[in-house]
Amino acid sequence: MRVCVFCGSRPGSTPAMAELARALAREIASRGWGLVTGGGSVGLMGVVSDEVLTHGGEVIGVMPRHLVEREISHPGVDLHVVDTMHMRKALMYDLADMIVALPGGYGTLDELFEVLTWNQLGLHAKPTGVLDQDGYFATLLDFLDGAVTGGFLQAEHRALLLHGTDPGRLLDDLGAWQPVAVSKWISEEDR
Numbered sequence: 001m002r003v004c005v006f007c008g009s010r011p012g013s014t015p016a017m018a019e020l021a022r023a024l025a026r027e028i029a030s031r032g033w034g035l036v037t038g039g040g041s042v043g044l045m046g047v048v049s050d051e052v053l054t055h056g057g058e059v060i061g062v063m064p065r066h067l068v069e070r071e072i073s074h075p076g077v078d079l080h081v082v083d084t085m086h087m088r089k090a091l092m093y094d095l096a097d098m099i100v101a102l103p104g105g106y107g108t109l110d111e112l113f114e115v116l117t118w119n120q121l122g123l124h125a126k127p128t129g130v131l132d133q134d135g136y137f138a139t140l141l142d143f144l145d146g147a148v149t150g151g152f153l154q155a156e157h158r159a160l161l162l163h164g165t166d167p168g169r170l171l172d173d174l175g176a177w178q179p180v181a182v183s184k185w186i187s188e189e190d191r
Contacts, residue, residue: 002034002060003171004096006111007044008104017103018047020133020167024100025051027167034058036096038088040067041074044102049074062091089114098174099128103136112161119179120157127177129162129170137163156180 011018021044028035035052038045039061049059053076061077064085073079082088089111093099101112118124130137141163147153159180164170 001031001098001175002036002058002096003028004036004092004099005048005102006092006099006104006108007037007048007102008108009038009040009043009045010105011043011047012103014134016133017044017136020131021047021102022051024048024102024131024167025057026055027171028052029055029057031171032057034060036060036062036092037077038092038107039063039073039077039079041072044104046074048102049077053077060095062088062095064088093118093124093126096126098126098171100170100174101128101130101137103133109140116160119160125179127162127174128160129164129174131167131170132163132165 005024007021025035025048029052035048035057037049037059040046040063041049049061052059059077061074061079062082063073063079064082064087068081080091082091093115099115101108115126115128119126119128132138144153144158144161148155148158162170162173162177164173
């Protein structure tokens, strides 16, 4: 089992963010699972990789060539260098069994929403969740709930994104997750 972790290449504004990354990493390693990440040695990306490696776990990093220098590739991971960001996301997804997003910025959200969209379209059925720290994802989750209320997102598709504050419980929830078959995602009355 491998967990793909999308997260910031920055450490965040509080030490609690790094501790959340460490806690998730310890949980992954304690289960004997592997980690798939962006391959950087900086920010939360570096923290989660360092912690899994410290506990004897497998870490696979995927990084486009143009970022190997900028994100400072992690010397301890099994690094796969690809040509584009699209290839990065696709390979990270292919190598993982489930996806967890930690706090991050545009890149983290891009990665998260791309795999959610793939799931919505039926291109995959891998469980996806966000691990929250101090309500970091609260406004994003409220936005998604509003998209359901506003008629832009079906409730079944909103349920594709799990969330939690405890790493072990979130991994358990992702492991128990079952895909929901939605026969149509655009109905006749929506046309």
